[in-house]
Amino acid sequence: MSDTTVPVIRAVPERALPGGAAILLAVALALAVARPVLPELLVRVPDWAIPPYQDWMQALFDFIKDDLGLIHVTRAISAILEWFLDVTANLLYGKNRWPYLGPLPWTAVAAVAAVVGYAVGRWRMALLAGGTFAWIALIGQWDLAMQTLSVIAVAAPTAFMVGLILGILAWKFPRFEAALLPILAVLQTLPFFTYLLPAVIFFKVGPTAGCVATVVYAIPPMVLMTALGLKKVASEVIEAGHMSGSTRWQMLRHVYLPSARTEILVGVNQVIMLSLAMVVLTAFIGMPGLGAKLLSLMNSLKLGRSFEIGVTIVLIAVTLDRISKAWVVKQPVHFERGTPWWERNRLLLIALGAFVGCILIAQFVPLANEIDRKHELSMGSEIDTVIRAVLANETIDAATAWLRGFLTVSVLIPFRDAVLWLPSLSVIFILAAAGYAVGGPRSALLAGGFFAIVALTGWWDRAMITLYTVLSAVVIAAAVGLPLGMLAARRKKWAQPVLLICDTAQTFPSFIYLIPAIMLFGVNDVSVIFAIFIFATVPLMRYTIEGIRAVPEELLEAADMSGATRSQKLWKVQIPFALPTMAIGFNQAIMFAFFMVIIAAFIGTQDLGQELQRTLAGNQLGKNFVLGMCVALMALTFDHIIMRWSATRRKVLGV
Amino acid sequence: MSAAEPIISCRNVWKLFGQKPESFVASAKGKSFEEIRRAGYIAAVRDVSIEVGRGELLVVMGLSGSGKSTLVRCMSRLIDITDGEIIVDGQNLMSLSEKELIGLRRRKMGMVFQSFGLLPNRNVLDNVAFPLEMRGQDRHDRRERALEVIKLVGLEGREEYFPRELSGGQQQRVGIARSLAIEPDIWFLDEPFSALDPLIRREMQDEFLRLRGMLGKTIVFITHDFDEALRLADRIAIMKDGAVEQCDTPDKIVLKPATEYVRKFTEDVEKSRVVHARGLAQPINGHAVEGPAVPANATVLQLARQLVNERREYLPVADAGGKLVGAMNRQEALDILLGSA
Known part of the structure; x- marks a missing residue:
């Protein structure tokens, strides 16, 4: 029982490309050459052969909406949500609704945030949380930020509750889980525009629709984490519960849920972060708040103010993330016997005191209540001037111009043309070959089939532009991220801060990444790719470092004692061992890229995202759904191939 | 002592794991563990018939995978058996409804687990009071009772601590206290001390014997440690491949191992520490016994000096009340002490 198992890389004979894959690849090549x-029939699916999915879907949605009366159900739900949203809106930024108490003074909110920070993570968290809210107030973005937070304050708890219940059901009923998992996988890859339009149509425009889209977007990880946590509860804890004579409900309430605390709280963290990411994007359906402001500022190229809002969003993201993560790891600590109640609830009392105190002060000191335009410290226009001056600097300007030109002319356009030139069948066969190589006929059918569906929707060319953007950005990201990751992984001293940076950067809502891209490259294809590139580099670096750092110490010592040089050690031991983990990073990079490329639509791309954005204006639910599924199917294909490969590889390595 | 009034009796109990154990079990009867495995099933418990008397301490001993933990889980119906029957206190365990089973556990059973099975979010007091809370006792009552058992296991002053703030030995004391909170008649212990360091284990065994003496419960104790079994047991059931190889008192197991497998365990045991005068006592028929008697619960080792100096061929053996239980052959005892020539 106590013998430690040392992971060993088992000798696996290098297999030749499995026959099926080779044949599929040969077909693909033959089609390309020919x-x-x-x-023309074999190059693209001809128009007459394309089934009118859009009309079918539209008819289906109309049927569900009007004939089945789903619209009445959703309207009822939106009435409830709206009530909650009005309450938070009143409290946070003084919307004229019940309970007519707000807005709360900024000092009161900041003080409570600081005490919460202190409760989970001592002074550092107190400073971060209090400081964030102070920054928001001082920079003059209080109302915007509160508009955003008032939606999160309703969406995150709702997503938590729904996710928790679905998670419990999935854990309890394996069949329900089997049906739910593919739906969740699609939900996680659907472009966010596909969340937004149904939300607008079924729920009212404005915060309610934004809130619903946010809830739906944030649910999947909560479901998965809840089910995972419940499955992981130690068997002896369960048995102890049974032997204590617990009923089923008591088991769930007192044994399972408390024991799955860690996973459930990780789910909460994800819910909060996804809510923030989505709420910012609801700007596209006209929801007011930080996202909307950022969108309009970027459209009018007001870089200084955009930058400030970017900082605000980042600060909020980091605060929410760090506090919820600190809560995950916080363990209960006992009080000595006979500790009085005010000692036990000290922080609660301090929070209450600070809250009431700040409200009282705010009655007499206007600045403690609200910071008006005259007193805010925004340096928007000054920063704008600085940024423009820096960018106007000849070397930087020349460098970005050259890079832009080089990328466009020598790399991107040829690649795009090549992808567009390939017959659809050829692309389908290439993916089927990849599928076959990692998972046999089933995966081949899945990968080829998904792309065949895309071809049959008639949006092939748009889809290929999306694909080309994603792939080129991810390739560039890999070219930069992998070497940097390997370098950072060499020393613990380097790896830790880089991991911390990656970790922090991953909490930023994706929208943020567009700010530097637009600053540097203006509004064009290259800035889209640049934004995706930064966004996708983060997971690549992170998983490379984690993969390499996870190589067991004994294995490295064995390599050293075998006389391996540093580079031999890297290529023969560390990288083979880290590859499955690195593949996960690669997969995440591709998923991020698919997500980002759609957001970039507002810059003026020509891909599926652009079409998707147009459906928003025209309320074309059917078309929106078809386009969304195209993106989801492409993303799922890559997800399947990469994750399948990683899983097989892990098995081979015995990890 | 020997099952005069059994509180638990297992009759031809089977537990098979596999695709369709219920339909396979009929054809499994009479087959060996290997044969059953070749058919695609694992026989965790194989035709076990065993009785535990009221107040008895039965130790189930076996190596990992021998089915001992499964057997104890069958007795508490944490696992449903495939075939046979288990009668606990006059009730057929498998015929109980969920509600009756919960009731039985709330009134009569307590269990201690190898890795403690404590709830991490509750402090010592709330963990110990957990079974009381489950059966709906009011807050004041359960606090009172929990403090009582916490004191019993020597954890006074640690009531507010959380499990992760305690050492392994202390955590197991919490587990023991929790299992005793409802004052169960039947006490199951599944390798309770295996996760502990040797010194702590020894200390906990002494503690366990002290509790046992105080409480006088019926106990089923699981262990893989033969020495532990010899030290604690009234009777030992030795399991291998799901079946009971031998079920007897420690003296008998050491003196007369039923199978080769059992004999291997006894080989390295210092028999004189295990065998008691009672175990060697034969019916007096015709032997000339005279002189002072030796106490029945003394081990051969404890009698060593006397055995060497004695001249009598047979020594009378008397129990604590002074009643004669038989006669012990001195040569036989000396052979155990010195090893037969």
Whole structure:
């Protein structure tokens, strides 16, 4: 029982490309080579062969909405949500609704945030939380930020509750889980526009729709984490519960849920972070708040103010993330016997005192209540001037201009043309070959089939532009991220801060990454790719470092004693061992890229995202759904191939 | 002592794991563990018939995978058996409804686990009071009772501590206190001391014997440690491949191992520490016994000096009340002490 198992890389004979994969690949190549002589029929699915999915979907949605009366149900739900949203809106920024108490003075909110920070993470967290709210007030973005937070304050608890209940059901009923998992997988890859439009149509425009889209977007990880946590409860704890004579309900309430605390709280963290990411994006359906302001500022190229809002969003993201993570690891500590109640609830009392105190002070000191335009410290225009001056600097300007030109002319356009030139069948066969190589006929069918569906929707060319943008950005990200990751992984001293940076950067809502891209490259294809590139580099670096750092010490010592040089050790031991983990990073990079490329639509891309954005204006639910599924299917194909490969590889390595 | 009034009796109990154990079990009867495995099933418990008398301490001993933990889980119906029957205190365990089973556990059973099975979010007091809370006792009552058992296991002053703030030995004391909170008649202990360091283990065994003496409960104790079994047991059931190889008092197991497998365990045991005068006592028929008697619960080792100096061929053996229980052959005892020539 106590013998430690040392993971060993088992010798696996290098397999030749499995026959099926080779054949599929050969077909793909043959089709590509024969492109000039192929009948048009085989190059693209002809228009007459494309089924009118959009109309079907539209008809289906209309049927569900009007004939089945779903609209009445959703309207009822939105009435409830709206009531809650009005309450938070009144408290946080003084919307004229019940309970007519707000807005709360900024000092009161900041003080309570600081005490909460202190409760979970002592002075550092107190400073971060209090400081964030102070910054928001001082920079003059209080109302914007509160508009955003008032939606999160309703969406995150709702997503938590729904996710928790679904998670419990999934854990209790394996069949329900089997049905739910694929839906969740699709939900996690659907572009956010596909969340937004149904939300607008089924729930009212404005905060309610934003809130619903946010809830739906944030639910999947909560479901998964809850089910995972409940499954992981130690068997002896469960048995102890049974032997104590617990009923089923008592088991769930007193044994399972408390024991799954860690996973459930990780789910809470994810819910909060996804809520923030989505709430910022609801700007696209006209929801007021930080996102909307950022969108309009970027559209009018007001970089200084955009930058300030970016900082605000980042600060909020980091605060929410760190506090919820600190809560995950916080363990209960006992009080000595006979500790009086005010000692036990000290922080609660301090929070209450600070809250009431700040409200009282705010009655007499206007600045403690609200910071008006005259007193705010925004340096928007000054920063704007600085940024423009820096960018106007000849070297920087020349460098970005050259990079832009080089990328566009020599890399991006040729690649795009090549992808567009390939016959659809050829692309389908390439993916089927990849699928076959990692998972046999089933995966081949899945990968080829998903792309075949995309071809049959008639949006092939748009889809290929999306794909090309994603792939080129991820390739560039890999070229930068992998070497940097390997370098950082060499020393613990380097790895830790880099991991911390990656960790922090991953909490930023994706929207943020567009700010530097637009600053540097203006509004064009290159800035889209640049934004995706930064966004996708983060997971690549992170998983590279984690993969390499996870190589067991004995293995490295064994390599050293075998006389391996540093580079031999890297290439023969560390990288083979880290590859499955690195693959996860690669997968995440691709998923991020698919997400980002759609957001970038507002810059003026020509891909599926652009079409998707247009459906928002026209309320074309059917088309919106078809386009969304195209993106989801492409993303799912890559997800399946990469994760399948990683899983097989892990098994081979015995980790 | 020997099952005069059994509180638990297992009759031909089977527990199979596999695809369709219920339909396979009929054809499994009479087959060996290997044969059953080749058919795609694991026989965790194989045709076990065993009785535990009221107030008896039965130790189930076996190596990992021998089915001992499964057997004790069958007795508490944490696992449903595939075939056979288990009668606990006059009730057929498998015929109980969920509600009756919960009731039985709330009134009569307590269990201690190898890795403690404590709830991490509750402090010592609330962990110990957990079974009382489950059966709906009011706050004041359960606090009172919990403090009582916490004192009993020597954890006074640690009531407010959380499990992770305690050492392994202390955590197991919490587990023991929790299992005793409802004053169960039947006490199951599943390798309670295996996760502990040797010194702590020894200390906990002494503690356990002290509690046992005080409480006088029926106990089923699981262990993989033969020495522990010899030290604690009234009777030992030795399991291998799901079946009971031998079930007897420690003296008998050491003196007359039923199978080769059991004999291997006894090989390295210092028999004189284990065998008692009672175990060697034969019916007096015709032997000339005279002189002072030796106490029945003394081990051969404890009698060593006397055995060497004695001249009598047979020594009378008397129990604590002075009643004669039989006669012990001195040569036989000396052979155990010195090893047969």
